[in-house]
Amino acid sequence: MDSELNITYITLGGHVEVDKYRYLYFLMMFTVYFLIICSNSTIVYLIWVHQNLHKPMYIFIAALLLNSLLISTAIYPKLLIDLSEKQLISYSACLFQCFLYYSLNGSEFLLLAAMSYDRYVSICKPLQYHTIMKKTTVRIFLGFAWFVPACQVALPVSLSANTKLCNFTLKAIFCNNSIYKLHCVSSRALTVYSGIFFFNVTLLPVLFIIFTYTKIFIVTYQSRREVRMKAAQTCLPHLLVLISFSFLFTYDVVIVKLELELPKTIHFIMTLQVILYHPLFNPIIYGLKMKEIYNHIRRLFCQRKLHQHINK
Template identity: 65%
Template sequence: MDDKFNVTYITFNGYVEVQNYRYLYFFIMITVYFLIIFYNSTIVYLIWKHKNLHEPMYIFIAALLINSVILSSAVYPKYLIDFLSDRQIISYSACLFQFFTFYAIGSSEFLLLSVMAYDRYVSICNPLQYPSIMRKNTVCIFLLLAWLVPACHIAIPAILSAKSKLCSFTLKAIFCNNTIYRLQCVSSRVITIYGVVTLVDLAVLPLLFIIFTYAKILFITYRSCKEVKKKAAETCLPHLLVLISYSCLCAYDISIARVESNFPKTARFIMMLQTVFYNPLLNPLIYGLKMKEISKHLKKLFLPAKTPLFMNTDH
């Protein structure tokens, strides 16, 4: 629908009982959003502050957590506005921007997890060559590619969608994801084919690389000493937990957007919330609890050493 300024607005139709529970939803979501910002920012700050965390593995973790903050900031403020509004609407241009941010950052996570898997492989399987392979310049290049490649990929369907004619103005969603393609009058074959290529490039191939890399690590550590096995478990387990949870949520997002189904509205609402709820909130908890060095600094930050009640003043 257009107003006098000829701006196209899209209505979100994925919300459940907003009128009756708007303040409850608002309180829950603003609490979650503040926790996401606080948890992720705290660990990024610790990695930035402490020199013993200025290693490739921790730098990649910081990048992953920065992604969580950006992704949440692209979605949660709009949620908060919608919960307090009588109508849940968004301009089509803002919708495309949200779509671009969500998938560019989301795809970046797969590439960062791939780089982290490679980093662990070099560290565990080729420890003597690690300093020469994972140099500062190499880490910077990996980070640049992990952010730039997905942005370039996702920009193309976003631009093509902006030029497409719309015949529907209602999204069965609570934010702008792949369901925006259903708004178009004619399904674009170019966008469909390009979407498959993008899915393979940014999700399938990185996932296969991660599986192959960790399989190699598992095979090598199986024949190694107990100390190597312990190191592998401590550093690889958090990455695997994040990968598994994120892959499941991405699989849901792709399937629910592409496959027509009579999914109950409440179930759809809950699942869509989970796609932007679990990882941004659980990632810092996983890394904070499972990564020994990060956990150590967190304890020092929030549980400072107690000062003795009586100090010896004798000299």
């Protein structure tokens, strides 16, 4: 603690042999962050500029990829600074990073739920699609997805701001829910509220997604082969993203709540998966599996190659 400035600093102790592999870690993290920015931004840009992609399904995909960019930006810049200097962060900055991380992760689940509802209406109620999925409806879903988790995470984070700390070393490489283990006294109310938050922005959206995809499966099973193929083409990427994200987020939350003492190296590797795998997985899945987006990506790179060839 810096008594002169009255600032409490937390040591991020989740790194493994950071002094030995500092430059390797930095190069790897910088490369991954660069790829995350480029891949996600490219698809968001394509959806933004092409009129035929101005549909609810693609708008939700753009929002999901933008959300991944925001999550990565909340983590990677500080992570890169930590790899070049000491692994320290002020307690207030740590709480803010924790707030961004969990509110945006909550938004991810709600955006996936909105996407599943869009697919449900499109496949199960095609004649009513344009009546239900209006621009106003899409805006409400997007606002709800970002506003509700932020409000729910703000309360426990603000309550933790003035909580007395008895431990100043966080067993993580960024500020996650293990920050509550630094408190001198464990708050039962905080634990209950965290469970309610997890239920509201994780379990409820997942249950809703399971319900909508069950309905979609029933309808497509009774339809023609062409309908089943089209449904699989649009729904499969969404399910793959949901499964991967649910697994990684559940690990991040449950591993702290159960207080499992995993070897530091395993915990470090799994934490890297949480922040590395998903932001890169999203653009690959949607870029390759969504035909309209893939066609625009192919045209974009073909135009660049043609332009380079003409310049030569």
